[in-house]
Amino acid sequence: MEENHITDGEETATKYKVTIVGSGNWGSVASKLIASNTLKLNSFHDEVRMWVFEEILPTGDKLTQIINKTNENVKYLHGIKLGKNVVADPDLEHAVKDANMLVFVAPHQFMEGICKRLAGKMKGDVQAISLIKGMEVKTEGPCMISTLISKQLGINCCVLMGANIADGIAQEKFSEATVGYREDREVAQRWVQLFGTPYFHVSAVQDVEGVELCGTLKNVVAIAAGFVDGMEMGNNAKV
Ligand SMILES: NC(=O)C1=CN([C@@H]2O[C@H](COP(=O)(O)OP(=O)(O)OC[C@H]3O[C@@H](n4cnc5c(N)ncnc54)[C@H](O)[C@@H]3O)[C@@H](O)[C@H]2O)C=CC1
Ligand SMILES: O=C(CO)COP(=O)(O)O
Structure with a gap:
């Protein structure tokens, strides 16, 4: 347990261990942001552990x-180094077992x-954040993904959302995002610290x-805007 604590003068504090659950385009960029921090x-x-849904590449190699x-997710984020401290782990249960900060970024389905x-x-002390856009629609009504995570796992779950296309952030083009938190502002600030970089500006709101x-x-609007572009109806039709 010693390695889980840092000593700052007289005080000792928890040293947080991060696991990313998901390793597609956005999960890989999240791992790059987090690993740099x-x-x-x-x-x-x-070390940042990243659970990877194992795939066999056309070369016959495991992803x-x-x-x-190579330190690169050649399938989902080609040409971008993730950071040498990112460890890909194909075993979901093993990937999360020592983590006290879990980043969920797998497709919602x-x-x-x-x-x-x-x-x-x-x-027991794990905190979660969801970067997942979408919701589960069931017969009893829609369920947000953060609610699904909180209910099924019995843990607190923040969210991080923005107009974020992963590739642009991978190329370190400026973008911003918002952390939504429920009660604990200190936890929210920890997520802000973990994701924020000079090119990825993160703030927190209690919602x-x-x-x-x-x-x-936002993505429903984005699809509709794409239709308008495709039908060459002009920008006014988007408003
Ligand atoms: N790509 C982007 O620019 C952004 C994506 N998001 C959100 O992030 C979430 C993840 O999206 P992406 O990273 O783009 O996904 P992606 O489409 O790039 O990757 C799909 C991932 O799902 C995995 N997968 C395939 N079959 C699976 C299975 N049976 N079980 C578990 N995993 C499986 C694949 O291995 C891969 O890691 C989505 O909710 C998306 O809306 C949010 C902001 C930006
Ligand atoms: O939300 C996104 C970019 O901001 C991307 O979402 P999808 O990957 O679900 O299209």
Whole structure:
């Protein structure tokens, strides 16, 4: 347990361990942002574990092996180094077992299955954040993904959303995002620290559902705007 604590003069504080659950385009960029910060910030372990849904590449290699060898997610974020401190792990339960900060960034349709596998497998003090846009629509009504995570895993879940296209952020083009949190501002500030860089500006507001709905519904507007472009109806039709 010693390695989980840092000593700052007389005080000892928890050293946070981060695992990213998901490794597509956005999950890979999230790992790059986070890995650059854990190296700089004393309150986090350097290593960032990234659960990878294992795939066999056309070369016959396993995706996790290539990520760990080249430091690059050649399938979902080609040409971008993630950081040497990112470790790809194909075993979901193993990837989360020591983490006290969990970043969920798998496509929403896989989340129910992922949560079922994770229930009871995590540390007691774990905090979560969802970067997932979308919602589960069931017969009893819609359910936000942060709610699904909180309910199924019994943990607090913040969200991080913005007009964020992963590739632009991977290329370190300026972008901003918002963390939505429920009660604990200190936890929200920890997420802000973990994600924020000079090119990725992150702020926090106390409104999980508001932030998550804006992030999700933004994509409905984006699809409609794409239709308008495709039909060459002009910008006024978008308003
Ligand atoms: N790509 C982007 O620019 C952004 C994406 N998001 C959100 O992030 C979430 C993830 O999106 P992306 O990273 O773009 O996904 P992606 O489409 O790039 O990757 C899909 C991921 O799902 C994995 N996968 C495939 N089958 C699976 C299974 N059966 N179980 C679990 N995982 C499986 C793949 O291995 C891959 O890691 C989505 O909710 C999306 O809305 C949010 C902001 C930006
Ligand atoms: O929300 C996005 C960019 O901001 C991308 O979402 P999708 O990957 O679900 O299209």
